[in-house]
Amino acid sequence: MTAAQPLRIVFDLGAVVLRWQPAALLQRLLPEQAHDAASTAHWLSQVFQAYGGDWADYDRGVVAAPDLVARIAKRTGLAPAAVQAVVEAVPHELQPIPETVALIHRLRAAGHTLHYLSNMPAPCADVLERREAALFAHFDSGVFSGRVHLIKPEPAIYTLAQHRFDTPAQELVFLDDHEPNVLAARAAGWKALRFEHAAQAEAGLRSAGWLAG
Numbered sequence: 001m002t003a004a005q006p007l008r009i010v011f012d013l014g015a016v017v018l019r020w021q022p023a024a025l026l027q028r029l030l031p032e033q034a035h036d037a038a039s040t041a042h043w044l045s046q047v048f049q050a051y052g053g054d055w056a057d058y059d060r061g062v063v064a065a066p067d068l069v070a071r072i073a074k075r076t077g078l079a080p081a082a083v084q085a086v087v088e089a090v091p092h093e094l095q096p097i098p099e100t101v102a103l104i105h106r107l108r109a110a111g112h113t114l115h116y117l118s119n120m121p122a123p124c125a126d127v128l129e130r131r132e133a134a135l136f137a138h139f140d141s142g143v144f145s146g147r148v149h150l151i152k153p154e155p156a157i158y159t160l161a162q163h164r165f166d167t168p169a170q171e172l173v174f175l176d177d178h179e180p181n182v183l184a185a186r187a188a189g190w191k192a193l194r195f196e197h198a199a200q201a202e203a204g205l206r207s208a209g210w211l212a213g
Contacts, residue, residue, distance in 0.1 A: 116142035153184030
């Protein structure tokens with residue numbers, strides 16, 4: 001794996017580097033509520049709110065976990081203990097995706113610089129950094145939303161990340177599974193691809209001419 005010049009590749013984490021299956025999470029922890037496809041979809045929208053509302057405030061770092069639990073319980077009628085179990089389980093649900101980890105190893109070995117930019121509450125970030133220290137060692141730097149009080153796809157988080165990565169916008173290549181985040185990165189002057197899986201992302205980097213083989 002080579003390129004005309006080393007790339008500066010920025011990875012999203014959830015559903016890109018780390019497995020994120022919220023439907024399975026709710027079905028496991030809220031079996032009485034999330035018991036089929038329709039009920040699971042309903043409770044996904046209620047608990048995570050498409051990562052807006054209460055959960056966005058948690059990702060942004062302006063609401064602590066106990067306050068998030070209280071908000072969700074009050075809004076949905078779920079028992080606080082059930083909500084707390086879901087919130088506490090989130091970082092443990094985020095497990096490395098082997099195919100993406102292998103891609104990260106290849107990119108790093110080929111001399112490319114890697115960063116991450118993730119909508120992630122600080123408590124989850126703390127757990128991940130401790131548990132996945134070997135994985136995070138492959139990244140030169142990164143931004144967690146909960147620590148900077150900004151979230152994707154807000155333009156300000158891309159500006160902050162660009163400065164933290166000390167790289168001109170046009171030299172950054174972003175991989176994210178959420179289309180609005182990809183579009184926001186492009187609007188900020190970054191190169192960006194929507195991530196579906198590691199093989200697709202690697203092929204996309206090559207077909208765009210950013211990665212030579």
